[in-house]
Amino acid sequence: MNVSPLDLRQSRFRSSLRGFDKVEVMSLLSAAADDYEQALRDADKLKQEVARLDGALKQQREQENGLKTTLMTAQKLADDIKTNAEEEAKRIIREAQNRSDLLLEKTQARLEDVQREIDGLKLKRRDVETSIESTIQTLRNTLEYVREQDARDREEKILIHRPRHFEAYEAQEQRVQEAKSSR
Secondary structure, three states: OOOOHHHHHOOOOOOOOOOOOHHHHHHHHHHHHHHHHHHHHHHHHHHHHHHHHHHHHHHHHHHHHHHHHHHHHHHHHHHHHHHHHHHHHHHHHHHHHHHHHHHHHHHHHHHHHHHHHHHHHHHHHHHHHHHHHHHHHHHHHHHHHHHHHHHHHHHHHHHHHOOOHHHHHHHHHHHHHHHHHHO
C-alpha cells in the first residue's frame, strides 16, 4: 500500500455516533503526514547521499586502480632500469677488462721488444769492446814493433856515426829506457 502524505492530509472519514473525534483524527493524520513527508525527504537525501558516496567510492576505486597500475608500471620500470643498469655495468666491466687485457698484451709485447733491444745492445757492446780491445792490442803490438825497429835503426845509425866511446853511454841509456818502460 502506497500512501503519500497528501493522501493522509486529504483523507475524510464518515461520521458515526460513537466515532472518533474528527479534530483528533485529523490532527493525528496531519502529524503522521508531516512525519511521513519528513521521512521521505530524509530518505531522498539519504538516497542522494548514497548516490554521491557511491560516485565518490567509484572514483576512489578508479584512482586506486590507477595508482595500482601506476605503481605496477613504476615497479616494472624500476626493475627494467635496474636490469638495464646491471647489464650496462656488466658490459662496461667486460669492455674495461678487454681493454685491460689488450693493454697488458701490448705492454708485454713492448717489454719483450725492449728486452730484445737491450740484449742486442749488450751483444753489440761486447762486440765493440772486443773490437776496441783487439784494436788496442794491435796498436800496442804495432807500437812495440815500431819502437823495436826504431831502436834497431838507431843502434845501426849510432854505430855508424858515433865513435866507440859512445857505445858505453848508449848501453847505459838503453838500460834507463828499459827501466822506465818496465815501470
